[in-house]
Amino acid sequence: MSERPLTCHELVELVTDYLEDALSPKDRRRVEQHLALCDGCTTYLEQMRETIRLTGMVREEQIPEDQKQALLEAFRGWIR
Amino acid sequence: MGDPPILASEPDLAIVERLRAGDETAFMMLVEQHQAAMLRIARMYCSSRAVAEEAVQEAWLGIVKGLDRFEGRSSLRTWMYRIVANIAKTRARTEGRSVPFSSLTGEEEGNAGVDAAWFQGAEGRFPGGWRAFPDAWTEVPEDRLIGDETLGRIGRAIDALPPMQAEVIRLRDVLGWTSEEVRTALDLSEINQRVLLHRARSRVRRELHDYLTGGTETT
Numbered sequence: 001m002s003e004r005p006l007t008c009h010e011l012v013e014l015v016t017d018y019l020e021d022a023l024s025p026k027d028r029r030r031v032e033q034h035l036a037l038c039d040g041c042t043t044y045l046e047q048m049r050e051t052i053r054l055t056g057m058v059r060e061e062q063i064p065e066d067q068k069q070a071l072l073e074a075f076r077g078w079i080r
Numbered sequence: 081m082g083d084p085p086i087l088a089s090e091p092d093l094a095i096v097e098r099l100r101a102g103d104e105t106a107f108m109m110l111v112e113q114h115q116a117a118m119l120r121i122a123r124m125y126c127s128s129r130a131v132a133e134e135a136v137q138e139a140w141l142g143i144v145k146g147l148d149r150f151e152g153r154s155s156l157r158t159w160m161y162r163i164v165a166n167i168a169k170t171r172a173r174t175e176g177r178s179v180p181f182s183s184l185t186g187e188e189e190g191n192a193g194v195d196a197a198w199f200q201g202a203e204g205r206f207p208g209g210w211r212a213f214p215d216a217w218t219e220v221p222e223d224r225l226i227g228d229e230t231l232g233r234i235g236r237a238i239d240a241l242p243p244m245q246a247e248v249i250r251l252r253d254v255l256g257w258t259s260e261e262v263r264t265a266l267d268l269s270e271i272n273q274r275v276l277l278h279r280a281r282s283r284v285r286r287e288l289h290d291y292l293t294g295g296t297e298t299t
Binding site for chain 2: 044046048060
């Protein structure tokens, strides 16, 4: 039995489910069949992977020193 | 929910032991790692930054005093974030303030990461197919990809997201948490966590694409 192929628009909305390994085996196959034939979606998927990689290089914001000191003071009181 | 419990790691248990013993270095390490995120979580529910800061302070007290109740059935950080969220929600309720979930997740907003206009309509030769393939980033040098300018763009794109989307992508992709930890910490269903992550990543990809390829995708 053949399944209706995914459109590019559908695939782009399934990219996260695909990367998170949250698709049923059947849908996973449909995604992979589409990717095998579609350069546009392959590029898109690659860009999502790059986005994840680059987001991982963003630094968490720093907190001001006085805030840390205030918390440390409070901690000293709490554990007494 | 019938999911298997996440177990606290050895380092988690070691930190808990040190905190119980009053170890200031261990406490400051936790503060360094989590204060910024805890403030953001509180800020989702509280009316002002000042109230959020109070809620976080109260949460730290609750964490330190509640260590004996930490049973290791979740990671330490998810346990901590739930305490912050609960305190912030309680404060918001006392203030007579309620924040609709949809405003946190951005359900009603149109800032989609995926634009239907990129794809052919029903009249096209391939309905739902690309009108034009996205330009690849393979020509962009690595120096530029990982440069401050690009990473700054990503940071600003995340800041501009609806708060819950922003927090999901920060915890997952900036800080590297697992999906289970994120949904436990933020009290989201598995599907909701994934939908929010998808919207956030799609939006950030779109901003990056505009920046790296000179804005071929119009808003």
